[in-house]
Amino acid sequence: MSFQIAGKTAGSIMILEAACMSTGLLMSIIYGEDLRPFLYSIGILLLLGLPLYKIGKRSKDKYSVKGGFITVGLTWLVLSAFGALPFLFDGHFGNYINCFFEAVSGFTTTGSTVLSDIEPLSKGMLWWRSFTHFIGGMGVLVLVNAILPTAKDKSHHLLKAEIPGPTSDKLVPKLSDTSKILYGMYIALTLIMVLCLLLSGIGLYDALNISVATAGTGGFAVKNLSIAGYYNIAAEYIISIFMFLFSINFALYFLMLTGKVKQALKSEELHFFLGLVFAAILVITIKITNIYGLADAFRYALFTVASVVSTTGFSNIDYNNWPALCEVVIIILMLCGACAGSTGGGVKSARLVILFKTLRQEVAQYIHPRAVNVVRYDGKVLQEKTVNSVLRFFFIYTVIVFSALLLVSLDGFDFRTNFSAVMTCINNVGPGFGAVGPAENFSALSGLSKIVLSFSMLIGRLEIYPIIILFTPSAWRKD
Amino acid sequence: MRITIVGGGKVGYTIAENLANEKHDITVVEAKASVIEKINEELDVLCIKGNGASVAVLKEAGVEKTDIFIATTSRDEVNMIACLTAKSLGAKYTIARIRDFDYTDEIDLLTHELKIDLAINPESATAASISRLMRFPDAADVETFYHGRIELVGFRAHDDDFFTERSLGAVGERLTNEPVLFCAVEHKGITSIPNGSTVIHSGDKVYMIGATENISKFFAKIGRNTRKVKNVFIIGGGRVATYLSKQLIKAGTDVKIIEQNYDTCVSLTEMLPSAIIISGDGTDQNLLDLENVSKYDCFLSLTGRDEDNIIAALYAKQQGAKNAIAKVNRQNYLRIVDSLEIDSIVSPKLITAYGIIRTVRGMLNSHGSQMLSLYKIADGEAEAMEFVVSRSTKHLGTPLKDIRMRPGVLLALIIRNGVPIIPEGMDCLKAGDNIIVVSKGHQILDINDIYDD
Known part of the structure; x- marks a missing residue:
């Protein structure tokens, strides 16, 4: 990994980010607001980005596996560090650590905020918050791959690192076509959602914001009460459904579009995911019926399950005071997260399916010690390498959760707050329980905790390794 | 174009690599997981794991929409069944690698019955390539165009050659009697297309094109062995040796083959009655000495x-064999061998791969100007290809001096009514001409690609 190619990557990401930021500028122009936060930020991005890109352009290095991972990690750090600038210039967010937390929370599609009152923010700033979800949801390198011709770069590694899941398969032979198809479906679904919301009576600006935030499974809202602030039951159902849709593997949509509906419906991950979702809705509905009555209980349960399992983090009710059983179910949903190849976070259903199957195989091995067993997934035998990497992933994930928990606990909040804060961040959900519950925010936490949680979010979004490798000295050596 | 390749070995990989760079949609079907992983990491293609002759796997690979289906596994039977299956599922054009000796005589019948559009035999193609090399023993590469009447020859320049250490412009007059053209120069591993100011240094590999008789005259002039x-x-009595020996014996050349396996020796004796077949280890230097390797015109390992x-070729050369040619399949050895004393190397896998790529390129362009042949020269750094000029070609009749060519592209030869012309400023292209173009760094798929406009 040479510094030249790192420069080229950082430079091109900064230019791309400037382009994305100009949509915020546009919003501010439309609503006649103060343009300076965006103008300054775009100026800084271009001033630094263009020369970096020029220097790096001469580099003829290609992306290796190692280089690919470093590139991904670096891209996301650069993206977040500079994405925080508009917040810094805006002034509502306080110091840079707060702004960085907010930006990371946006790009990683977490949706945890440091603001207790978001309604005074300018429309441009609110849009930029929501739009970071959209950029981060499908992935910025996938976008780069879709729009730039990179035929000769072995950039499959990059996409592997950015598209979540234990294995990554291309949809069509060419990588750039795969990226284009993914973004095409992403944008199409988002537009359909905007239309549905408009029909339900939500205004255009809010519909756009909610849709891009749902598409990325982010969770930044434009009202303090999140979705509950609209008092619009139809919209709540629409958003619930789209949260589910965006947490399903996009490869399945591609299969359906190409007429292979049967094959798509056979996906074991989908079965597991749907099973989990139904069970969770059922349990929560039963538990909270005596508080709200059946109709409302179902609506709250559906929305909350959709919001948590898709790792979006919108809320239509403050579930902080629900029975303890519901809390545990919600924590389990956070951990499980969405499907592989979706825009959601979490460990991913695919990994859990593999883990459970490995467990079953292990037990079978005890019963018949000499039996030959393999783990099958979607009818195909999984390679031992894949199984092992899933096991390792889960271990490292656990280690990181507890390390982060240790550091966050220094602040002196109760265990419920600390644990749910870490879980909600590493799984990119948004709200937790206690002091970081749906009606609360992360502003009370110390600077250290915010940094720890920011990195937890990045680690969660990029599935650990791209961030870890950035801090491994041997990765930066020339050999 | 959609192309499906069954088998991700050396041949399959080389084909996939080259065609993927030409922006085709490539799907590779391969049974071995480790091979799939390598291809997935290195090439922008879609990989499907499974047996390439199975209907379910081929369907998963989307074979019904495939334009070209290429079966290059190591087993002939798998290749044949794969092609048959693919064709019945809807693949438009099928290519199979068929190499077994038992099938070669009935290849026409087989390909017809199995609806294989093109059968490629790597070993017989290699034998043909070796026999071309033997016509110019000092040349490292020999490729032919225009029904074998034009040759492209690559050889090393020595310091006593009259054309070294000065610019080609100054050398020009001495080449007028036998019109030949330097069309590519490889200097210290870097290939370039020469112009008047290019200087050839001793030790460079140069590529020269011209009519066969003119090339021979040129070689005589510089005192090379013609x-x-x-x-x-020959050491190693495999398929290449058998195909080659048959041709050589027919042409009246004496052949001696050393083969380790006794049973193979027996069947070789049956097939090649006039050859001397020796059972023994061809890498045993005592045996080579005993069999008088130093007295032979050509040594083939x-x-x-x-x-x-x-190693055997190096030893033979050291002992005084005039010319040594070695078969080397691993692509990463090719560069190393280049720096050794061995005169030429042949690689059946690369010959096969380039043969298939040539076919694919030719099919791409069946509506425009037709590509008749394509060769990769200088370790694949440059390409030489033959086209037929058609009415759709641009700038017909315009003097070449008024046309801007793309940099790195050389119009090397025009063949008009069977007469090769080395193009100069006043020459122009006419419909019906055959032309040979040498290009570095560009994919020339159509004649019109050579123009810089």
Whole structure:
């Protein structure tokens, strides 16, 4: 990994980010607001980005596996560090650590905020918050791959690192076509959602914001009460459904579009995911019926399950005071997260399916010690390498959760707050329980905790390794 | 174009690599997981794991929409069944690698019955390539165009050659009697298309194009060996050796083959009655000395092991064999061998791969100007190809001096009514001409690609 190619990557990401930021500028122009936060930020991005890109352009290095991972990690750090600038210039967010937390929370599609009152923010700033979800949801390198011709770069590694899941398969032979198809479906679904919301009576600006935030499974809202602030039951159902849709593997949509509906419906991950979702809705509905009555209980349960399992983090009710059983179910949903190849976070259903199957195989091995067993997934035998990497992933994930928990606990909040804060961040959900519950925010936490949680979010979004490798000295050596 | 390749070995990989860079949609079907992983990491293609002859796997690979289906596994039978299956599922054009000796005589019947559009035999193609090399023993590469009447020859420049250490512009007059053209120069591993100011240094590999007789005259002039090869010493009695020996014996050349496996020796004796077949280890230097390797015009090492072939060829050369050719399949050895004393190397896998790529390129362009042949020269750094000029070609009749060519592209030869012309400023293209173009760094798929406009 040479510094030249790192420069080229950082430079091109900064230019791309400037382009994305100009949509915020546009919003501010439309609503006649103060343009300076965006103008300054775009100026800084271009001033630094263009020369970096020029220097790096001469580099003829290609992306290796190692280089690919470093590139991904670096891209996301650069993206977040500079994405925080508009917040810094805006002034509502306080110091840079707060702004960085907010930006990371946006790009990683977490949706945890440091603001207790978001309604005074300018429309441009609110849009930029929501739009970071959209950029981060499908992935910025996938976008780069879709729009730039990179035929000769072995950039499959990059996409592997950015598209979540234990294995990554291309949809069509060419990588750039795969990226284009993914973004095409992403944008199409988002537009359909905007239309549905408009029909339900939500205004255009809010519909756009909610849709891009749902598409990325982010969770930044434009009202303090999140979705509950609209008092619009139809919209709540629409958003619930789209949260589910965006947490399903996009490869399945591609299969359906190409007429292979049967094959798509056979996906074991989908079965597991749907099973989990139904069970969770059922349990929560039963538990909270005596508080709200059946109709409302179902609506709250559906929305909350959709919001948590898709790792979006919108809320239509403050579930902080629900029975303890519901809390545990919600924590389990956070951990499980969405499907592989979706825009959601979490460990991913695919990994859990593999883990459970490995467990079953292990037990079978005890019963018949000499039996030959393999783990099958979607009818195909999984390679031992894949199984092992899933096991390792889960271990490292656990280690990181507890390390982060240790550091966050220094602040002196109760265990419920600390644990749910870490879980909600590493799984990119948004709200937790206690002091970081749906009606609360992360502003009370110390600077250290915010940094720890920011990195937890990045680690969660990029599935650990791209961030870890950035801090491994041997990765930066020339050999 | 959608192309499906069954088998991700050396041949499959080379084809996939080249065609993927030409922006085709490539799907590779391969049974071995480790091979899939390598291809997935290195090439922008879609990989499907499974047996390429199975209907379910081929369907998963989307074979019904495939334009070209290429079966290059190591087993002939799998290739044949794969092609048959693919064709019945809807693949438009099928290519199979068929190499077994037992099938070669009935290849026409087989391909017809199995609806295989093109059968490629790597070993017989290699044999043909070796026999071309033996016509110019000092050349490292020999490729032919225009029904074998035009040749492209690559050889090393020595310091006593009259054309070294000065610019080609100054050398020009001495080439007018026998019109030939330097069309590519490889200097210290970097290939370039020469112009008047290019200087050829001793040790460079140069590529020259011209009519066969003119090339021979040129070689005589610079004092290189153009004597006919009278006897050949071969180690390794595999398929290439058998195909080649048949041709050589027919042409009256003496052949001696050393083969380790006794049973193979027996069947070789049956097939090649006039050859001397010796059972023994071809890498055993005592045996080579005993069999008088130093007296032979040409030494060929064609065993299945690249390393043995290289060492044996080096030894033979050291002992005084006039010309040594080694079979080397592993692509990463090719560059190393280039720096050794061995005169030429042949690689059946690369020959096969380039043969298939040539076919694919030719099919791409069946509506425009037709590509008749394509060769990769200088380790694949440059390409030489033959086209037929058609009415759709641009700038017909315009003097070449008024046309801007793309940099790195050379119009090397125009063949008009069977007469080769080395193009100069006043010449122009006419419909019906055959032309040979040498290009570095561009994919020339159509004649019109050579113009810079």
